[in-house]
Amino acid sequence: MIHFDSIVKHYPLEAGFFAREEHKVFAVNGVDFRVEPGEIYGLVGESGCGKTTTARLLVRMERLTGGNILFRSRDGREFRLAGIGRADLAALRSRVRYVFQDPARSLNPRLSIREVLLSGYRYSPRWPGRSRAEEEARSLIQEVGLSVGDLDRRPADFSGGQRQRISIARALITQPEVLICDEVVSALDVSIQGQILNLLLRLREERGLTMIFIAHDLAVVGYVSDRIGVMYRGVLVEEAPARTLMANRRHPYTQYLFESLPVLRTDGESHRRRGDPALRATFSRRADATENPVSDATFLEMDEPEPGHRVSRIFSDAPRR
Amino acid sequence: MILTVENLSVDFATGGGLLHAVRDVSFTLDAGEVVGIVGESGSGKSVTAQSILRIIPANGRIAAGDIRFRDRSVLALDGEELRRFRGREVAMIFQEPGRSFDPIYSIGKSLAETIRAHQPDLGEDEIRERSIRLLEEVHVTNPERRLENFPHQFSGGLLQRIMIAHALASDPTVLIADEPTTALDVTIQAGIVDLLLELRRRRNVAILFITHNLALISSFADRLVVMYGGLVMEEGRTVDVLRSPRHPYTAGLLASLVPFGAHHSQQSLFILSGAPPNPMAPEPGCPFAPRCPLAKPGCREAIPEIRTDGGSRVRCIVEGPK
Numbered sequence: 099m100i101h102f103d104s105i106v107k108h109y110p111l112e113a114g115f116f117a118r119e120e121h122k123v124f125a126v127n128g129v130d131f132r133v134e135p136g137e138i139y140g141l142v143g144e145s146g147c148g149k150t151t152t153a154r155l156l157v158r159m160e161r162l163t164g165g166n167i168l169f170r171s172r173d174g175r176e177f178r179l180a181g182i183g184r185a186d187l188a189a190l191r192s193r194v195r196y197v198f199q200d201p202a203r204s205l206n207p208r209l210s211i212r213e214v215l216l217s218g219y220r221y222s223p224r225w226p227g228r229s230r231a232e233e234e235a236r237s238l239i240q241e242v243g244l245s246v247g248d249l250d251r252r253p254a255d256f257s258g259g260q261r262q263r264i265s266i267a268r269a270l271i272t273q274p275e276v277l278i279c280d281e282v283v284s285a286l287d288v289s290i291q292g293q294i295l296n297l298l299l300r301l302r303e304e305r306g307l308t309m310i311f312i313a314h315d316l317a318v319v320g321y322v323s324d325r326i327g328v329m330y331r332g333v334l335v336e337e338a339p340a341r342t343l344m345a346n347r348r349h350p351y352t353q354y355l356f357e358s359l360p361v362l363r364t365d366g367e368s369h370r371r372r373g374d375p376a377l378r379a380t381f382s383r384r385a386d387a388t389e390n391p392v393s394d395a396t397f398l399e400m401d402e403p404e405p406g407h408r409v410s411r412i413f414s415d416a417p418r419r
Numbered sequence: 420m421i422l423t424v425e426n427l428s429v430d431f432a433t434g435g436g437l438l439h440a441v442r443d444v445s446f447t448l449d450a451g452e453v454v455g456i457v458g459e460s461g462s463g464k465s466v467t468a469q470s471i472l473r474i475i476p477a478n479g480r481i482a483a484g485d486i487r488f489r490d491r492s493v494l495a496l497d498g499e500e501l502r503r504f505r506g507r508e509v510a511m512i513f514q515e516p517g518r519s520f521d522p523i524y525s526i527g528k529s530l531a532e533t534i535r536a537h538q539p540d541l542g543e544d545e546i547r548e549r550s551i552r553l554l555e556e557v558h559v560t561n562p563e564r565r566l567e568n569f570p571h572q573f574s575g576g577l578l579q580r581i582m583i584a585h586a587l588a589s590d591p592t593v594l595i596a597d598e599p600t601t602a603l604d605v606t607i608q609a610g611i612v613d614l615l616l617e618l619r620r621r622r623n624v625a626i627l628f629i630t631h632n633l634a635l636i637s638s639f640a641d642r643l644v645v646m647y648g649g650l651v652m653e654e655g656r657t658v659d660v661l662r663s664p665r666h667p668y669t670a671g672l673l674a675s676l677v678p679f680g681a682h683h684s685q686q687s688l689f690i691l692s693g694a695p696p697n698p699m700a701p702e703p704g705c706p707f708a709p710r711c712p713l714a715k716p717g718c719r720e721a722i723p724e725i726r727t728d729g730g731s732r733v734r735c736i737v738e739g740p741k
């Protein structure tokens with residue numbers, strides 16, 4: 099179980115000693131949600147709303163400004179991210195794997211794909227020995243739609259989507275308990291994307307893999323997730339079971355976001371931006387990360403109009419239709 | 420015709436032998452036209468785009484074919500001419516924003532450099548003003564302050580937009596966009612498409628747009644090129660390709676789209692069974708044959724020729740809608 103307990107992350111907007119304290123990026127502002135074991139939790143929201151930051155806080159690639167994250171692993175061990183020690187952090191990271199949004203930044207260009215897959219694995223508690231690990235690498239590389247011969251090539255020799263699949267394989271080979279997928283299928287064609295989604299769903303069945311699934315494609319997030327959280331300006335504005343949210347969106351921001359989704363057109367109509375213009379104006383005017391959206395903590399309270407469907411009061415005064 | 424790609428083939432030297440990334444690819448781009456390239460991951464879309472700018476990685480080689488810009492072969496351009504072609508005529512926006520920025524330069528500094536390269540006469544203040552306007556154009560809020568930030572201080576989507584600002588700085592004739600909206604949310608995607616369409620209206624910019632987002636491209640491109648295994652499998656008007664695909668791969672791709680509202684607890688996804696082609700050991704015949712529901716023995720003998728079928732160009736021996 100993972101509990102993001104009112105987490106806050108502010109970044110300085112200016113670097114250096116003389117950085118003014120009031121100039122900050124309010125990346126995450128009191129987000130509170132739980133992810134249950136074996137659950138796939140989808141996180142959506144516009145660019146810059148704090149999804150990646152939330153994920154990075156869980157693996158301590160960023161330090162919390164406020165709040166805490168509690169992770170209770172399946173073997174009963176508890177981790178609290180605020181003030182976590184080095185040994186605990188190593189133990190946490192062997193259980194929680196993060197697949198980056200931008201794989202070019204995270205694959206060591208000097209290593210072959212075989213080494214990329216095995217290097218992270220070797221120091222994990224599950225390392226099964228060289229030959230067994232090789233075997234797993236061969237089978238996994240095929241499951242992500244590449245071939246065994248690709249193990250000898252280097253990251254630069256691959257297309258963007260192929261690199262993305264390599265970083266998925268690198269995370270999966272260590273058999274993590276929790277997998278954070280940050281925009282991992284967006285660079286794939288829809289056919290290989292389906293294959294990867296099926297692989298993830300299967301691993302959830304087989305191993306009880308818990309997942310935080312971040313993506314902009316709302317149809318994909320809606321398909322793969324059990325529950326979905328919607329973020330806006332570092333605040334969780336709505337949370338509901340995926341099937342509920344796909345059918346019934348209560349917060350005006352969620353309504354706006356979903357209306358902006360492009361749909362496949364086969365009628366030759368030229369591009370037209372969708373989405374209610376009034377809502378668009380309201381939400382794009384407000385989307386400035388250098389202003390604190392939470393001037394009053396009661397803003398963060400969420401109503402629960404039906405069990406499991408939580409709607410934040412913040413920004414909910416936007417014009418509703 | 421402003422840009423013509425003619426029978427382009429590109430190989431890479433790898434430890435395991437030659438890899439045929441692009442095979443006999445042809446298409447055209449007219450002034451003010453938007454052409455979308457879609458298709459399999461690894462099918463040669465980015466390498467095709469890189470070939471146009473002659474920026475394929477060092478182990479790659481244009482093995483055959485030609486690329487013509489207006490009436491000149493791009494492959495024959497040299498030194499100053501090549502620099503001008505890359506700087507003024509054709510601008511490219513890349514797939515992975517993280518790789519395109521120097522981490523030690525602030526956004527303002529790198530943008531100023533791009534602007535100065537195209538307009539050497541501008542003073543510091545004018546450059547700053549233009550930088551701010553460009554960031555506003557791509558909807559970066561608080562541009563004055565953001566100019567001082569470094570790449571790591573931006574989310575993926577914000578970096579992508581800043582990259583587009585760089586491309587706009589040179590006022591190009593042809594804009595090649597390689598998955599420019601991949602890491603962007605749906606509202607900004609729509610905004611970027613608006614922006615590109617505005618550029619085409621204002622300056623008649625021709626746009627080559629590589630994407631996996633079929634919904635986005637469906638209302639944006641005049642024509643679509645569908646690639647698989649290094650080959651163009653289908654090419655035609657967007658409406659024709661999407662409404663009545665003539666190639667079984669195109670049909671499979673459309674069937675693989677996740678329908679909005681579908682949920683894994685109720686419905687499984689359509690999956691093209693079988694593995695994508697291995698470019699190190701290509702099939703002798705149609706690369707799609709191992710996965711094609713219509714495959715016949717003849718399909719595996721030779722790569723099918725491109726022929727015209729219902730107004731589209733199609734590389735398949737079976738005629739008619741699929």
Ligand SMILES: Nc1ncnc2c1ncn2[C@@H]1O[C@H](COP(=O)(O)OP(=O)(O)OP(=O)(O)O)[C@@H](O)[C@H]1O
Pocket residue numbers: 109110111123124125143144145146147148149150151152199387571572573574575576577602603604
């Ligand atoms: N190191 C940093 N320093 C300053 N600001 C940062 C830093 N990292 C992120 N930010 C800012 O924090 C906010 C949240 O960024 P984050 O990357 O979490 O967004 P996101 O929801 O993942 O967006 P995207 O969908 O574009 O990836 C943005 O305004 C971003 O510019």
Ligand SMILES: Nc1ncnc2c1ncn2[C@@H]1O[C@H](COP(=O)(O)OP(=O)(O)OP(=O)(O)O)[C@@H](O)[C@H]1O
Pocket residue numbers: 254255256257258259260285286287431432433438439440458459460461462463464465466467476478479698
């Ligand atoms: N530098 C390189 N050396 C060897 N092979 C390469 C190199 N760059 C690309 N390739 C190979 O060339 C083929 C085409 O790659 P390309 O990047 O054009 O694919 P793509 O269609 O853009 O895919 P994606 O949708 O995943 O971005 C792939 O099989 C890739 O592995």
Ligand code: SF4
Pocket residue numbers: 666667668705706707708709711712713714715718723734735736737
């Ligand atoms: S040529 Fe044959 S194998 Fe290839 S797509 Fe057409 S029918 Fe299928």
Ligand SMILES: [Mg+2]
Pocket residue numbers: 149150151199280574575
């Ligand atoms: Mg992100």
Ligand SMILES: [Mg+2]
Pocket residue numbers: 257258259464465466514597
């Ligand atoms: Mg590519």
